[in-house]
Amino acid sequence: MRIFLSLIFTAFLIFGTAFTWGFYAHSLINRLAVFSLPEEMIGFYKPQIQYITENAVNPDRRRYAVEGEAEKHYIDLDYYGDSALQILPKYWNAAVEKFSEDSLRANGIGPWSAYFTFLNLTKAFETKNSAAILRLSADLGHYIGDLNVPLHTTVNYNGQITDQVGIHGFWESRVPELQAKDYPLWVGQAEYVEKPQLALWDAVASAHAQVDSVLAIERELTKSFSPDQKFSYEERNNLTVRVYSREFTEAYALALDSQIERQMKKSIKMIADFWFTAWVNAGQPDLTTFSMEAIEEEDIVPDARIKVRDH
Numbered sequence: 453m454r455i456f457l458s459l460i461f462t463a464f465l466i467f468g469t470a471f472t473w474g475f476y477a478h479s480l481i482n483r484l485a486v487f488s489l490p491e492e493m494i495g496f497y498k499p500q501i502q503y504i505t506e507n508a509v510n511p512d513r514r515r516y517a518v519e520g521e522a523e524k525h526y527i528d529l530d531y532y533g534d535s536a537l538q539i540l541p542k543y544w545n546a547a548v549e550k551f552s553e554d555s556l557r558a559n560g561i562g563p564w565s566a567y568f569t570f571l572n573l574t575k576a577f578e579t580k581n582s583a584a585i586l587r588l589s590a591d592l593g594h595y596i597g598d599l600n601v602p603l604h605t606t607v608n609y610n611g612q613i614t615d616q617v618g619i620h621g622f623w624e625s626r627v628p629e630l631q632a633k634d635y636p637l638w639v640g641q642a643e644y645v646e647k648p649q650l651a652l653w654d655a656v657a658s659a660h661a662q663v664d665s666v667l668a669i670e671r672e673l674t675k676s677f678s679p680d681q682k683f684s685y686e687e688r689n690n691l692t693v694r695v696y697s698r699e700f701t702e703a704y705a706l707a708l709d710s711q712i713e714r715q716m717k718k719s720i721k722m723i724a725d726f727w728f729t730a731w732v733n734a735g736q737p738d739l740t741t742f743s744m745e746a747i748e749e750e751d752i753v754p755d756a757r758i759k760v761r762d763h
Contacts, residue, residue, distance in 0.1 A: 473597050473719075474625030475509050480632060481719045482508040482593040488642045488724035493731055496739035500586050503747060507590040508597075513752045515760050520557070522760040524595060526604040527560035529660050537660075542653050544568075562604065563652040566595040570648055570726055577734030582742045587750070589727055596726060597719040599652060605660035610762055611667060618696075619670055620762065626696050627705050627712050635713045639721040642728035655722060662711060669707045673700070 473481065483505040486497045497504065514521045529536040541547040544564045547556055556564075569592045576584035598604050603620050611619035645651050674682060677700050684697040696704075705712065731737070 473594075473601060474621070474628060477624060477628040477632065477716065478508040478512075478594055478597055479505045480628075480637075481597050481716060481723065482590060484637050484639075484720045485593060485723040485727065488639055488721065489728060490642060492736065493642075493728065493739060496582075496585075496742065496744075497589070497727075499744070500747075503586055504590050504593070507587070507750070508594055510587075510750055510752065511591055511594040513754075516754045516758055517752045519755075519758060522758075523557045523559075523561050524565040525560070525562060525598045526609065527562040527599075527656060528607045528609070529605050529656070530607050531559045537653070537657050542649060560604075562595065562599050563649075563656050566592065566599060566652050567649050569595055570730055573727070574730040574733045577731050577737055580737060580742050582744055583747050585742075586747060592726060593723040596652075596655070596722050599655050600659050600715045600719045600722070602659045602662040602666045602715075605656055606663045608663075608667070611670075614667055614671065616667060616670055619667065622670070622696050622701075622704070623666055623712065626701055628716065630698060630701050631705055631712075632716065635716065637713075637717055637720060639717050639724070642721075642724035644732055645725050645729040648726060648729060651722070651725075655718070658718075659715070662715075665708070665711070670704060673704055673707055677703075 483501060486494065486501050486504060489497055511521065511525065515525070529540075532540060541550055542563075544567075547564065569588060573585065573588040573592055576588055601624050603609050603623060608614060609620055611617050677697075682697060682700045683694055685692050686695050687693075731739075
């Protein structure tokens with residue numbers, strides 16, 4: 453497993469946009485969410501924190517292996533126009549009735565899918581299925597993290613429409629890779645979410661409101677950097693790869709005024725809140741009585757026939 457994840461990480465470093473939030477950020481976000489859980493839950497989660505951390509990337513691996521997975525990671529709000537958040541039904545059945553499932557899937561089903569994962573996690577708590585709890589917790593953490601990324605809410609997800617190709621991996625991977633170690637990411641204790649479905653949509657709305665600044669600031673900053681200043685080359689796993697330079701990365705992060713840090717913290721808090729809420733909704737079962745036998749690693753085999761876009 454660790455060898456495979458190492459190869460995944462190497463690919464991410466080379467291709468940049470291949471993984472949402474980046475391997476490093478997704479893993480860190482899931483890991484830190486564990487420490488916000490109450491005493492009744494952390495005793496179950498903390499011994500399995502390595503699993504929660506390492507398997508944070510599984511939904512991205514699944515994108516290339518399972519038909520129908522890719523659209524769970526985003527929603528192109530601007531496809532539906534300026535009033536998308538007003539015209540899109542927040543509940544899946546109503547949305548399908550209004551737009552058809554094929555149409556919804558073609559433009560991303562992130563918030564609806566995350567809610568179904570949350571319901572499945574609640575069911576896993578009810579049935580005392582430890583393996584399912586851990587797997588679904590890791591998955592839900594990934595999906596919630598994705599919904600807090602502004603570029604997961606727009607048709608222009610990688611700047612391909614505005615001649616800013618690569619900005620997706622830059623925002624969610626390169627910046628955290630260089631700076632997250634200095635972020636104060638403690639978010640406090642998990643809290644109960646009264647309306648999980650609407651909370652997911654609130655996160656999407658907040659992320660989408662930041663799309664313009666993500667793109668405009670990078671575009672404006674580029675005017676002050678020549679190409680050889682904007683990009684540089686680094687040695688990664690015995691390979692020379694082209695990356696955004698440290699100087700450009702630091703300037704971008706400064707101009708964003710801690711935006712990426714805020715979205716990471718929001719992701720961590722939401723994940724802990726949703727794990728906690730699933731447990732409460734399941735009746736707060738005593739997790740000390742749950743069996744903790746070895747968890748089988750998910751067998752994810754890439755399928756070359758599955759074509760997905762880079763987010």
